[in-house]
Amino acid sequence: MVPTFSPVDKGRANGRRLVNLPAVLESALPRSYTDAAGRWLLDAAATARQILAFALITLGVMATRFRRARATVRPLIAAQIARSGIRLLPMVGFLAVALGFVVIGQMVALLSHVGAQNLVGMVMVTTVVRELGPLVTALVVLLRVGAATVIELGTARALGEVEALEALGIDPIHYLVVPRVVGLAIATATLTVYFILATVFSGYLFAFVQDVPLTPGEYFSQIALALRWEDFVLLALKSLSFGGIVAIVSSFQGLARPLQLTEVSRATTNAVVASTLACVALDALFIVVYLLM
């Protein structure tokens, strides 16, 4: 027979709860940890499955209602592009210039010092075009727009606006989620292009200030030579996917259930964590594609 331990006694003495210390020490702590880890993994898997189902439903609605209510949905998409693209341009530009100065400029200077100037183009393409550009831009969009999306949609759900849309014969996914997915995907892709251009230019500016023996013509021709057509295709796919992931995960966290005021912060954190993990996981898949190229 398996003995049962109760770390906390049911009874109370002098109004204070008794903790059964020997029972705590003898309890199967490692098993508790594995139980907790298992529960966390199962929860994470269930959430991932729900988000995947939500994404498939959204894609289905996008496909089947592509030509429906365009006069209503297009302004919503434009509003999302303005909000998550145009309004974020100054911030993304600042980050790009800072990254160019701090990282890329130093790297160019270092490569020049060791006589490896001919690798500048390849390094720039690998780090900025393939990796940092899409990922940093997606994180900025996630923090500035994804978190707000959770709160907006959570509030709309709590106020019964989703049911109101259904009562008017309007598909809530089509009206609330599709514009966000399309808008954020386009905005993230566009911002990524601006981010990469600003990083490349500011990187050379820093190298120029440090008197690196590299002419602008050499610098840009190396980058142009290092770029392949696949880079453009994969960059577009990656940045569009990142924007779509941020929109879908944020919308899911906002709409999954009516949020109480106290749950908003947790749902927002969940959206940020899940979006980041999903983007990084997708990034890993793209790395495999790059390695196979």
Added chain:
Amino acid sequence: MKPPAPATATPADPAGETDAALIELRDVAVGARAPAGRFLIEAVDWSVARDEFWLVAGLPGCGKSLLLQTAAGLLPPGRGSLRLCGREVAALSETEFAGVRRRIGFVFPDGGRLFNDLTVAQNVGLPLCYQRDCSLDAVAEPVGELLEWAGLAAFANAEPSRLGRSFRQRAAAARALALEPEVLFLDNPLSGLDAGQSRWWLNAIEQLAGGRAAIRHGPSTLIVAVDDLRPWRGPGRQLALIQENRWRRLGDLATAGDEPLLRELLAKPAASG
């Protein structure tokens, strides 16, 4: 005399659709199943014919709103059969169901759940713009007519959050009427309103029921959930009561029997929520 429903509001009637009952519930269970295995309302057998005016009465919390949302097709029944416009809902495809749903209007209580990021006119015009795939300018005439009916023409460009609850609910009614539904559900429309606003609503509902409302193609069939029956006395109103998880049809309100719950609802103080 009420004008006939327009062709645009009514999709082509598929085979099998009958006009006998617009809404029909057979042995329907409403709400979530409790741990004991019972639903909030059990065994609803209800048939709503065209041009009928129904009052669904019960104490607050008895499940009137859930029953109305289920009967309007917004919530799936826990059990039983739901037929809307003569068609079994469970057998409809998503597109067919959307078509049937557009023939049914619903006004939510407590402000009507307007969209706060749109103006009042945009709220009213949204279902028209969405279904007809056009801009707000293209539907300016029907929207203006509905706003005029609701007494909100002066607030067309106002944000809903700047309006009082009664005006928001009027805007919600105008929005629900935009698609020219055949049936209109109103969930506790007098809840929390003062005497003046209540008079406007009673008058508006009376006109809608009589086909005299100053709008085109108003609904001829009305279903209203109430928890205070005093303002609703009048001829030609069918009454159903919800009591102790059961739905009961009492017939015409004017000739309804004398029973404790009915006496309580007819003597109840106003604004009980």
